[in-house]
Amino acid sequence: MLSLSSVSKKFSGLKALSEVSFNVESGAIKGLIGPNGAGKTTLFNIITGVFPPSEGTVIFLGEDVGRERPDRIARLGISRTFQQAFLFKSLTVWENVMLGRHYRSKAEFFSCGLRFPWARREEKMIREQSLEYLDMFGLVDKKDRIAHELPMGEQRYLELARALATEPKLLILDEPTSGLNDNERAGFQDSVCRIRDMGIALLVIEHHMKFIMEVCDDIVVLNFGVKIAEGTPKEIQNSQKVIEAYLGTEEEIDY
Amino acid sequence: MAVFKDKNKLAWSLVTAGVLILPNILGEGYYLSVMNFIALYSIVAIGLCLLVGYGGQLSISHSAFFAIGAYASAIFCLRYGLHPLISIVLSQSITVPVAWGIGSVVLRLKGHYLAIATLSFTIIVGVLIKETAWLTGGLQGLGSIPSISLGNFLIDSDWRFYFIVWPLTMLLLLFALNLVDSRMGRIFRATRESEDIARLFGADVKMYKVKLFILSSVYASFAGSLYAHFVTFISPVTGSIMFAIDIIMVLAFGGFTMLWGAMLGAASLTFLNEYLTIFADYKRAIYGLALIVIMLFFPNGLLEGLKDSGRFLLQSARKVGRE
Numbered sequence: 001m002l003s004l005s006s007v008s009k010k011f012s013g014l015k016a017l018s019e020v021s022f023n024v025e026s027g028a029i030k031g032l033i034g035p036n037g038a039g040k041t042t043l044f045n046i047i048t049g050v051f052p053p054s055e056g057t058v059i060f061l062g063e064d065v066g067r068e069r070p071d072r073i074a075r076l077g078i079s080r081t082f083q084q085a086f087l088f089k090s091l092t093v094w095e096n097v098m099l100g101r102h103y104r105s106k107a108e109f110f111s112c113g114l115r116f117p118w119a120r121r122e123e124k125m126i127r128e129q130s131l132e133y134l135d136m137f138g139l140v141d142k143k144d145r146i147a148h149e150l151p152m153g154e155q156r157y158l159e160l161a162r163a164l165a166t167e168p169k170l171l172i173l174d175e176p177t178s179g180l181n182d183n184e185r186a187g188f189q190d191s192v193c194r195i196r197d198m199g200i201a202l203l204v205i206e207h208h209m210k211f212i213m214e215v216c217d218d219i220v221v222l223n224f225g226v227k228i229a230e231g232t233p234k235e236i237q238n239s240q241k242v243i244e245a246y247l248g249t250e251e252e253i254d255y
Numbered sequence: 256m257a258v259f260k261d262k263n264k265l266a267w268s269l270v271t272a273g274v275l276i277l278p279n280i281l282g283e284g285y286y287l288s289v290m291n292f293i294a295l296y297s298i299v300a301i302g303l304c305l306l307v308g309y310g311g312q313l314s315i316s317h318s319a320f321f322a323i324g325a326y327a328s329a330i331f332c333l334r335y336g337l338h339p340l341i342s343i344v345l346s347q348s349i350t351v352p353v354a355w356g357i358g359s360v361v362l363r364l365k366g367h368y369l370a371i372a373t374l375s376f377t378i379i380v381g382v383l384i385k386e387t388a389w390l391t392g393g394l395q396g397l398g399s400i401p402s403i404s405l406g407n408f409l410i411d412s413d414w415r416f417y418f419i420v421w422p423l424t425m426l427l428l429l430f431a432l433n434l435v436d437s438r439m440g441r442i443f444r445a446t447r448e449s450e451d452i453a454r455l456f457g458a459d460v461k462m463y464k465v466k467l468f469i470l471s472s473v474y475a476s477f478a479g480s481l482y483a484h485f486v487t488f489i490s491p492v493t494g495s496i497m498f499a500i501d502i503i504m505v506l507a508f509g510g511f512t513m514l515w516g517a518m519l520g521a522a523s524l525t526f527l528n529e530y531l532t533i534f535a536d537y538k539r540a541i542y543g544l545a546l547i548v549i550m551l552f553f554p555n556g557l558l559e560g561l562k563d564s565g566r567f568l569l570q571s572a573r574k575v576g577r578e
């Protein structure tokens with residue numbers, strides 16, 4: 001459903017990505033790994049339209065979205081979470097999820113300000129549906145709290161709930177379990193599988209190899225902006241190139 | 256949030272009832288006239304609060320739009336002989352494209368740059384009003400603007416105007432309260448925190464900002480039109496930069512992100528203004544001092560400050576009671 005071909009990105013001289021190509025298939029969980037600074041988050045930013053690639057194309061569901069605006073890409077069905085969990089501080093937990101329903105609803109200025117009956121019904125729907133997403137992650141009790149008061153584990157779930165509320169076809173997660181302990185990470189792993197079972201494709205950046213190896217159907221490895229390997233968890237674990245790339249970094253320990 | 260919403264509705268109903276009873280207590284006279292100005296100020300402040308407090312776009316163009324509303328309505332009436340009600344409506348249809356044009360250019364800017372660009376617009380409108388004397392009366396201004404009339408019923412007294420302007424103010428406040436607690440309100444608050452991330456949730460931020468700017472400008476220009484037909488005289492002072500700064504001060508008084516605070520700010524500043532007339536030229540200095548004190552002690556505005564103090568007093572009283 002998502003297909004990258006020869007995607008490159010330069011930041012004033014620094015080549016963050018060079019000619020990266022791979023596909024994400026529907027219904028699958030794809031892992032994206034690589035040492036710090038490999039260009040993983042940069043790739044996510046390109047896919048979601050935060051900035052365009054310097055070269056190459058990004059095709060999502062048959063449409064070239066490489067130079068499309070982020071809000072249009074979101075509306076096509078890509079949603080994401082952030083490396084540094086990002087929740088809106090001036091919105092409650094519940095409202096953060098309601099925001100996820102934004103482009104699935106229609107009421108504009110006048111309908112909202114005048115509370116037309118249909119806008120009222122729509123708002124009621126938004127509230128109820130958002131509650132269901134909160135319920136999926138056991139956050140209903142905390143719905144009226146300010147989002148960033150939650151412990152990190154719950155913030156991560158709230159990000160998931162908000163992203164799911166957009167009804168994405170592709171969900172991309174940037175280090176979703178950083179800041180979680182091993183227990184919490186195991187729980188999170190189940191949630192990710194549940195999301196896959198809902199028929200949503202996932203693309204996941206993670207540094208925790210156990211998580212990645214257990215959850216992903218296949219994995220792409222980046223190093224210094226270059227794709228050095230792609231394959232099943234088994235293949236990646238045995239790839240000499242990957243082992244070399246990680247040599248001398250601390251991340252190996254996580255196996 | 257559900258509870259909060261109901262509390263807002265309750266407060267709105269109570270204040271509306273209070274506002275409609277008040278003239279019977281005050282009687283015709285000085286205070287009624289002051290109340291009318293508070294209403295006009297409030298309309299501008301509510302509009303600006305939506306843009307600055309919720310949208311996060313600091314704009315100093317509201318006195319210009321107030322002037323555009325006032326002048327357009329007066330000119331339609333005086334030069335083209337249109338009925339005041341029609342003039343008021345037509346004036347807004349001038350404000351909308353102007354705000355759209357200005358908004359789509361200046362809203363590309365952020366923070367200080369946006370403030371300066373909108374301030375420049377205010378200065379330009381001021382100059383245009385002075386220089387196009389054939390249309391606007393120049394420095395002399397425009398007098399004998401007809402009062403609003405409904406059939407044979409002329410809105411020419413404080414008392415009558417009160418019952419036009421206050422219900423309108425409360426309805427415009429209700430509109431704003433509804434807007435803020437809705438799909439659009441949430442996206443504005445999100446946009447204020449991070450435009451980039453709001454975009455990732457499907458918000459066409461550029462368009463939303465322009466639309467909010469138009470709405471906010473129409474609040475100001477509508478108040479301007481009402482003002483013209485109420486005071487029946489307007490001059491370049493009507494839309495001066497001083498007025499633009501006053502309105503920003505109203506928000507600082509009331510708290511930038513509180514629609515109710517905007518009204519409280521409008522009321523306090525109007526009263527301050529009235530009481531300080533005895534100090535003549537020092538008035539503005541005292542104004543400024545009051546603002547600094549409020550900013551120091553109640554950085555979130557008067558309303559939040561009063562709420563906090565109330566809570567504190569209540570707690571202290573309870574403590575004393577227990578001992």
Ligand SMILES: Nc1ncnc2c1ncn2[C@@H]1O[C@H](COP(=O)(O)OP(=O)(O)OP(=O)(O)O)[C@@H](O)[C@H]1O
Binds near residue numbers: 083
């Ligand atoms: N907006 C930007 N402007 C300039 N340089 C950037 C920008 N974003 C990323 N970079 C640079 O691109 C390179 C890749 O960064 P990126 O954040 O994509 O790495 P990453 O693989 O996500 O690393 P980590 O595992 O630490 O999150 C880094 O050298 C980074 O400094």
Ligand SMILES: [Mg+2]
Binds near residue numbers: 040
């Ligand atoms: Mg990263």
